[in-house]
Amino acid sequence: MAAESTRNPSPPSTSPSSQSPITNLADDHLFNILLLLPVDLVLSFSMTCKRYMALGCSDSLWEALCEREWGPQTVDVLKSSSSSSSSRDGFSWMMMFQRLYKMDSVCCHKISDPDDGDEESSSFPIPRASHSLNFVNDHLVLFGGGCQGGRHLDDTWTAYVNKSDPNIMKWRKVESGTPSGRFGHTCIVIGEHLLIFGGINDRGERLNDTWIGQVSYHERLSWKLLNVGPLQRPRPPPRGAHSACCIAEKKMVVHGGIGLNGVRLGDTWILELSEDFTSGTWHMVESFLSPPPRSGHTLTCIRENQVVLFGGRGLGYGVLDDVWILDIQEQCEERWVQLFYDFRDVPEFASLPRVGHSATLVLGGRILIYGGEDSYRHRKDDFWALDVKTIPASGLQPQGVSLNGSSVWKKLDRISYGPKSRSFHRACADSSGRFVYVFGGMVDDLLQPAASSGLRFDGELFMVELVLGFSDLDNQQRPGKGI
Numbered sequence: 001m002a003a004e005s006t007r008n009p010s011p012p013s014t015s016p017s018s019q020s021p022i023t024n025l026a027d028d029h030l031f032n033i034l035l036l037l038p039v040d041l042v043l044s045f046s047m048t049c050k051r052y053m054a055l056g057c058s059d060s061l062w063e064a065l066c067e068r069e070w071g072p073q074t075v076d077v078l079k080s081s082s083s084s085s086s087s088r089d090g091f092s093w094m095m096m097f098q099r100l101y102k103m104d105s106v107c108c109h110k111i112s113d114p115d116d117g118d119e120e121s122s123s124f125p126i127p128r129a130s131h132s133l134n135f136v137n138d139h140l141v142l143f144g145g146g147c148q149g150g151r152h153l154d155d156t157w158t159a160y161v162n163k164s165d166p167n168i169m170k171w172r173k174v175e176s177g178t179p180s181g182r183f184g185h186t187c188i189v190i191g192e193h194l195l196i197f198g199g200i201n202d203r204g205e206r207l208n209d210t211w212i213g214q215v216s217y218h219e220r221l222s223w224k225l226l227n228v229g230p231l232q233r234p235r236p237p238p239r240g241a242h243s244a245c246c247i248a249e250k251k252m253v254v255h256g257g258i259g260l261n262g263v264r265l266g267d268t269w270i271l272e273l274s275e276d277f278t279s280g281t282w283h284m285v286e287s288f289l290s291p292p293p294r295s296g297h298t299l300t301c302i303r304e305n306q307v308v309l310f311g312g313r314g315l316g317y318g319v320l321d322d323v324w325i326l327d328i329q330e331q332c333e334e335r336w337v338q339l340f341y342d343f344r345d346v347p348e349f350a351s352l353p354r355v356g357h358s359a360t361l362v363l364g365g366r367i368l369i370y371g372g373e374d375s376y377r378h379r380k381d382d383f384w385a386l387d388v389k390t391i392p393a394s395g396l397q398p399q400g401v402s403l404n405g406s407s408v409w410k411k412l413d414r415i416s417y418g419p420k421s422r423s424f425h426r427a428c429a430d431s432s433g434r435f436v437y438v439f440g441g442m443v444d445d446l447l448q449p450a451a452s453s454g455l456r457f458d459g460e461l462f463m464v465e466l467v468l469g470f471s472d473l474d475n476q477q478r479p480g481k482g483i
Helices: 002-007 027-034 039-046 050-056 059-070 072-083 093-101 347-351 472-477
Strands: 105-110 132-136 139-147 151-160 171-174 186-190 193-200 206-215 221-225 243-247 251-258 264-273 280-284 298-303 306-310 323-328 334-342 358-362 366-370 383-387 401-404 409-416 426-429 435-439 442-444 455-457 461-467
Touching (some): 027 050, 039 059, 132 186, 132 193, 186 243, 193 251, 243 306, 251 298, 264 334, 306 366, 358 426, 358 435, 366 426, 366 461
Parallel strands (some): 334 401
Antiparallel strands (some): 186 193, 243 251, 251 264, 264 280, 323 334, 426 435, 442 455
8 A cells, every 4th residue: 555655646735734835924914025125026926916916006005115215205295295186086106106117207387476466565586596495394495696796695585385286485585694695505404404504705705604594384594603613623615616415314415616716626524413403513524536626516315325426517617427426334434436327329418417407306216407507608408317226225336336327317308388598596306306496597698698798697486397107007097998
């Protein structure tokens, strides 16, 4: 009998105990596992069987994935905006993720004032360039800049952004302890605070003072000079036309600009704020390699420990298109790493070099770059997206990182209203990252476009909306469409 059993083995068991261990896991355990996987693996998993498809395509899973990729604040804003909109019909988080992934265009909207036409009620900031514009506590905050006649400005304006109707807002001038007049300064958001550094006044003096302000929900703002210690302590030399951004929630990074005697700078400084935001300490970043000196460039924080530098005007007045990453692991491991892109057979990338542009981190992990001017001072009106997800989060080599330029950069189409070409404007994104507000800048005069005497300051405010396009799959999933 034993020999017969050996010759005729029993067929493989199909009982649950012999199946793959993963099939025995409850859906809530599988849900938690999927949240740890890259999106492409989640899609692959959902294609294995009907049970996994139901789980892998569930709205609750994709809402959690969107929150993981974009942050909880962004998801909350998208939920509130879509729930009161007709676009909620047929809405799913998986569809939203697909649309954002395929995004290839933006739509510009001119912002109107509800009191426009009423001279007694209507009030606007005068046209300007090289000012600052920030979004904090549901308000736009505008400060300073340069205006007609080469004069600096010291005014502060706020405008409340209503989520239910972001196309209409009213400016209010704030009178409360403003910093001295300046242009070419930087102003960044850290939590609910604003931090101004440096700039140039109309006497040509470079500044290196730091001011801190906080916007209340009653549109009040008070500026105070930040204590950065005695003069003996290290601090950045005076400058303007530099760049700055927030990193790690309580630090400000400052790079480059135009220093004393018009010299372009290439140094990098980090200001770390105290717990109560009343003081700060500067230190200079020491890196084996660093970006060449420049002005009119941008810094954009893409992760808690990484900053992207792009463009600007270098030595010899040439306009640049290089990209650098400031990688901050610890204070003893702060270093610059250059990103190299292969743009072969992509002729449109010849228009990428620029100075005086804006670079804003938007929904979906992209840096939206708008406007600026080239080496011949021709102003631009184009939009580009740099995909942050293609940049390694760790393991950057000192000699640089090479990436496929055509997969990292994308030129976006613009639909609807078209603003004028401009440079040295300012832009900021709202809390969702889907809407970007742009104000001011230098534009061409209609009489003598592109000539130095034909320049004028602009006072226009407009909103750039990311257009979330539909894929074929989306169209199939919308009501009234076949499966």
